Amino acid sequence: MSQASVDPSSLRVWKFGGTSVGDLDRIGKVAHRIARAVEDGHRLVVTVSAMGRTTDRLVATAREISERPNRRELDALMATGEQQSVALLAMALLERGVAARSMTGAQAGFRTSDLHGEARILKVETDALERALASHDCVVVAGFQGVNPNGDTATLGRGGSDTTAVALAAALGAPSCEIFTDTDGIYTTDPHAVPSATKLDQIDYEEMLELASLGARVLHPRSVWYARRYGVEVHVRSSFSFAEGTRVKHLSRDKEQSMITESPVTGVALDTAHARINLVGVPDTPGVASRVFEALGNAGVSVDMIIQGVPGDDSSRQQMAFTVAEDYVNEALEAVEDVTNALGGQATVSHEVAKLSIVGVAVGSTPGVAGTMFRAISDAGANIEMIATSEIRVSVLLPLAQAQAALNAVHAAFGLNQAE
């Protein structure tokens, strides 16, 4: 990414989520906050999400027309949500006397890969943005979108405007970016699910990356990846107050020093937006797994947990299961059905599952962590269906009905509840 010529010390890169711009009153409050920063001598690049549940509504409308809407057209539709909110915010700023203008992702120079619905940012060409910044106090950039090599509008995946914000900070040489949202920071687990969750002052990129990928919805996973890669500190904070939030940054060394007293687990995530696909009766011969997972890759579906079961009575046949995001279940089924049909097996889906994960940089190096987690889950009466681990996390797949009890138990078992 090229470094821009805007003075980074006066530049602020901010992002406001959908709730923060959920209605005109809230857009007015955001405009007020920006106007104050301008009065303080700052120049701002602000990215916003679509208002409230707009993106969900657009997707639902598309699904009324087609069960599987054409991905190019779906992107063209979804991108309009953010295009509305940036225009409205720019108008609200102009009303307050702030020299502002809006830009779509394409106008702001976002070049993406071509995978519709999950495009990656390849480059931000900042020329037009810098020209706009030279003559305005605030440029409002539509989040979640860019233009792909075919010249088509592409979106960055649900929640992708966080990534827009971090990419803007990186491209403009800003050392940090602020993500204003409807919670006051990042918690040890979702405080809506577990009210006793504790707010974190700071969290390491690695841990945040895992938590975000594992269903903590507060930040888009790719935004954390970008932040780590370009060394952008991300400050997640409330758009309704001026309180300090949580800083996402590199802090592994501090972490190791304080590890003796702290829990090895920084956060617990529950993801209910995945489904399990079971393949039964596929041959137990070399090359089967590669055919299944290549088919999924070609269909643009990413797979998370995978298990290959012990063969049953017929030892030439075996079972295999994996999890995929709910949004891609139909694509995934279609992709594997071709292969299983050809091999004489069968594919079924279980929707009633949830993935519970513990994350911490010390998880892999602390003995007994998995044991503590599994004990808490069994005490909560939940049955573990699949397990996956890495150096810094342990994830299990559970029946959906028992997931909340298991989350409470695991969160408490690692001492993450707020001090009374």
Ligand code: ASP
């Ligand atoms: N509006 C998009 C979504 O709902 C992008 C975002 O909010 O970050 O996924």
Ligand code: MG
């Ligand atoms: Mg979001």
